[in-house]
Amino acid sequence: MESGFGSDFGSDFGSGGGGGGKLDPGLIMEQVKRMTDKCFRKCIGKPGGALDNSEQKCIAMCMDRYMDAWNTVSRAYNSRLQRERANM
Amino acid sequence: MDAASGAGLGGADPQLQRFIEVETQKQRFQQLVHQMTELCWEKCMDKPGPKLDSRAETCFMNCVERFIDTSQFILNRLEQTQKSKSSFSESLSD
Numbered sequence: 001m002e003s004g005f006g007s008d009f010g011s012d013f014g015s016g017g018g019g020g021g022k023l024d025p026g027l028i029m030e031q032v033k034r035m036t037d038k039c040f041r042k043c044i045g046k047p048g049g050a051l052d053n054s055e056q057k058c059i060a061m062c063m064d065r066y067m068d069a070w071n072t073v074s075r076a077y078n079s080r081l082q083r084e085r086a087n088m
Numbered sequence: 089m090d091a092a093s094g095a096g097l098g099g100a101d102p103q104l105q106r107f108i109e110v111e112t113q114k115q116r117f118q119q120l121v122h123q124m125t126e127l128c129w130e131k132c133m134d135k136p137g138p139k140l141d142s143r144a145e146t147c148f149m150n151c152v153e154r155f156i157d158t159s160q161f162i163l164n165r166l167e168q169t170q171k172s173k174s175s176f177s178e179s180l181s182d
Contacts, residue, residue, distance in 0.1 A: 005113065005114050005117040005118075007118075030122075034122070034126060038126070038129055039136070042133070042135060042136055043136070058135070058136060061136040061137060061138060062136035064136075065133065065136045065137070065139075065140055066125070066129065066136075068139070068140040069125050069128065069129055069132070069133065069140065069144075069148055070121065070122075070125045072140065072145055072148045072149065073121050073124050073125045073128060073148055073151075073152055074121045076148065076149040076152040076153070077117070077120065077121055077124065077152050077156075078117075080152065080153060080156055081117075
């Protein structure tokens with residue numbers, strides 16, 4: 001009986017999704033796409049001629065926060081699943 | 089292992105069958121985490137800061153719970169609607 005599927009964001013890109021040796025370029029590209037979308041919306045106001053320092057800093061923070069969020073969601077979902085299983 | 093036992097995914101091998109089940113579940117889990125993170129990000133994140141503050145973190149946790157509640161609510165209500173529909177059509181006999 002598994003104790004849950006919670007895994008760290010970093011291990012998400014291994015094949016199988018739950019960790020493992022090989023990196024899956026498909027999965028990485030999907031995540032790049034998501035983060036690009038999210039962080040562009042949050043960090044870029046009126047697009048200028050280049051990404052200025054504040055925008056770059058924002059994007060970097062945004063990526064880290066997105067990964068934090070992912071981990072939080074993963075833990076919360078895992079807890080909920082365990083609770084549901086316990087109630088069955 | 090003879091050719092006949094290879095039929096279907098995993099064939100007659102319960103261990104392989106189990107492995108496939110677990111991996112499929114893991115994948116579903118990951119997909120849902122991605123989906124919820126995307127949705128909840130819109131609801132819970134203002135401007136990205138140096139760390140995830142406790143208010144945002146609480147929001148993400150609530151968001152997950154409410155998302156699952158929403159999904160269950162929809163399933164239950166659909167089920168009820170179907171039940172009442174079928175009993176309605178049964179009463180419309182020729």
